[in-house]
Amino acid sequence: GEDVEQSLFLSVREGDSSVINCTYTDSSSTYLYWYKQEPGAGLQLLTYIFSNMDMKQDQRLTVLLNKKDKHLSLRIADTQTGDSAIYFCAVAYNAGNMLTFGGGTRLMVKP
């Protein structure tokens, strides 16, 4: 089955850019997502990208997809303390009825 990997932890200073990386194994993945989870809260969909795209930008968020290397990244510009959370990468196939999540990257933003 699909395997999705993320690094466990990232620490940045407020105002810097954060880059969270994700690798996956199944090249037939069609939709790729980034979710944010804050303590005690549910999963919040941040953004997603279709597999036929290389990049998607949405305000402070930039998603880059390298299909050849099966690598997905999320860049957060001008990171704020409110961005501190766990970020999950998730991939889906075909109609996307099932998501396979990575283990999550805990982002800590220092003032």
Next chain:
Amino acid sequence: GAGVSQTPSNKVTEKGKYVELRCDPISGHTALYWYRQSLGQGPEFLIYFQGTGAADDSGLPNDRFFAVRPEGSVSTLKIQRTERGDSAVYLCASSGDRVASEAFFGQGTRLTVV
């Protein structure tokens, strides 16, 4: 309602007991998903409903787990003979079509088996 609602928010049960977890999806959403999130891990898929039928139940770990959605709206996840390893946060999500990009998650039910 405004979002996906899950009840109870917390459930503590004794090993061997039966539990039911409820999910109220966003009104009009035809697709409903159950996931399980263990401590320090990402959510793992359990089952997916399209309307009343389970379109994909390949993630259910064993036959102690069962889920229903009799009227195509509210869903109940049922766990028989609970084990300590079942302790996790059970997440429900719903979407308006089959594309999971539009899935909205509930706050989850934290199940603790003692």
